[in-house]
Amino acid sequence: MLGAALTAMWLEVSSTAITYTASVRVDSRVRSNEDPAEDAPSVAGDTDFTPILGLERREGNTTLQLDYAPRISLREVTAQARTEVQHVGRFAALWRPERGLSFRLSEELVVGSVNLLITDALPDFDPDPIDPDGPLRPPVGGGPLQPLPETDTVHFVSSATSLTGETSWLGRRWQLSATTGFSVSGGLDGPAREAVPLQYGPRLDTSLSHALSSLSALTTSAAVTHARFSTGANNTVVTLTESWTRRMTRRTSVEAGAGASIVRSLTAPGVDPDPGEEGADAGPRTELLPNLTLAVGHRIPSRTADFDGRLGLRVSPFTDRLTARVYPRADLTVTGTWALGPRVRVATTGGTAFAVGGATGDRLVSGGVTASWILNSWMSVDADTRGTWSRSPELPAARFQWAAALGLSLRQTGIL
Numbered sequence: 001m002l003g004a005a006l007t008a009m010w011l012e013v014s015s016t017a018i019t020y021t022a023s024v025r026v027d028s029r030v031r032s033n034e035d036p037a038e039d040a041p042s043v044a045g046d047t048d049f050t051p052i053l054g055l056e057r058r059e060g061n062t063t064l065q066l067d068y069a070p071r072i073s074l075r076e077v078t079a080q081a082r083t084e085v086q087h088v089g090r091f092a093a094l095w096r097p098e099r100g101l102s103f104r105l106s107e108e109l110v111v112g113s114v115n116l117l118i119t120d121a122l123p124d125f126d127p128d129p130i131d132p133d134g135p136l137r138p139p140v141g142g143g144p145l146q147p148l149p150e151t152d153t154v155h156f157v158s159s160a161t162s163l164t165g166e167t168s169w170l171g172r173r174w175q176l177s178a179t180t181g182f183s184v185s186g187g188l189d190g191p192a193r194e195a196v197p198l199q200y201g202p203r204l205d206t207s208l209s210h211a212l213s214s215l216s217a218l219t220t221s222a223a224v225t226h227a228r229f230s231t232g233a234n235n236t237v238v239t240l241t242e243s244w245t246r247r248m249t250r251r252t253s254v255e256a257g258a259g260a261s262i263v264r265s266l267t268a269p270g271v272d273p274d275p276g277e278e279g280a281d282a283g284p285r286t287e288l289l290p291n292l293t294l295a296v297g298h299r300i301p302s303r304t305a306d307f308d309g310r311l312g313l314r315v316s317p318f319t320d321r322l323t324a325r326v327y328p329r330a331d332l333t334v335t336g337t338w339a340l341g342p343r344v345r346v347a348t349t350g351g352t353a354f355a356v357g358g359a360t361g362d363r364l365v366s367g368g369v370t371a372s373w374i375l376n377s378w379m380s381v382d383a384d385t386r387g388t389w390s391r392s393p394e395l396p397a398a399r400f401q402w403a404a405a406l407g408l409s410l411r412q413t414g415i416l
Helices: 002-014 191-195
Strands: 016-032 043-059 062-075 082-098 103-114 153-167 172-187 200-209 217-228 234-247 252-266 287-301 306-319 324-339 343-353 363-376 378-390 398-416
Touching: 062 103, 103 287, 153 191, 172 191, 234 287, 234 306, 287 324
Parallel strands: none
Antiparallel strands: 016 043, 016 398, 043 062, 062 082, 082 103, 103 153, 153 172, 172 200, 200 217, 217 234, 234 252, 252 287, 287 306, 306 324, 324 343, 343 363, 363 378, 378 398
16 A cells, blocks of 8 residues: 555655756847937947746647746946846746647746847747747847837836637548737836837737648638737727648758738828828728738758758738827748757848838838857857848938847756
């Protein structure tokens, strides 16, 4: 009897594993300075210290993750040095009650002083993090580019809560998923909200995918989002799309999609819903806008310079988070990654975004190069250069913002 009890306790303890990740990252950066003061230097320098602590607990069919990464920035260290602190946290729970069914609950939070003109990424909790809606930076894997605000650093908050369910109960070739969530992001106080209005609202996404064969699949997706802004603006977007993916060869894949969005929007008082339209009605507007996607991915395998690239074009409704206007916009993005052996990676990103269909909006061009060198199992060096050119109909001249950074990361993992 006692032996059976001890055996049961041992099995229970052995099925639970708590792993930890402790790391620290130090970045030194030079960038163009947007300070309007007459004696401000045209080039500024920053240093960031980012300690990261992560915990993961696995027990049976449940996994819990908790990560925290405060970023301490010494801004403009060569001129008027000041300290800014930004807190980044994430919680995630994954539950698989039975085969073919899973649920994921997540909360991601950013709060503190955020520099909106620097295009570096938030602290990486894992190789492919899902970052909160933090700084307005060019996206890593494509997606919409955001206009640049006129203010440098603001007190910022971003919270994204989501619950996702996935099941394959409909059949071996079918996959059904749905996500519901609520997001808040923008300035914390009055001056910050003048630069980046507070935006909040719920969202619901659902998709049904059917594998036609081992090489192709069809996916039907529906999404509803509602956003309200501290300026008084609000919008609701209902989208229905049909997409098709196919692997043409062992190295090339294609993705194509088409659909439509019904957009009902109300701009803030005193904001023209379309600066290019004379006498535009400032009341609620209902529009039918297109949703088109075309992307090509290609890989060139090699032991010395393995390449993976993607070219994507998307036309969809875009919400300018600085003015809350909604208009059709085209985003063209290109990414490429070279694995130069097992320890060195080089990645390039580029993109442009502009209004289409007669609408008026910001035009942006962005590009960058990132290199990573893994020295050993606990140390790596990263270099990053990025630039963004933007032209807004509300500003008299175009703007160009650039930054170059060199970082050192130390990482340690283990089992508690």
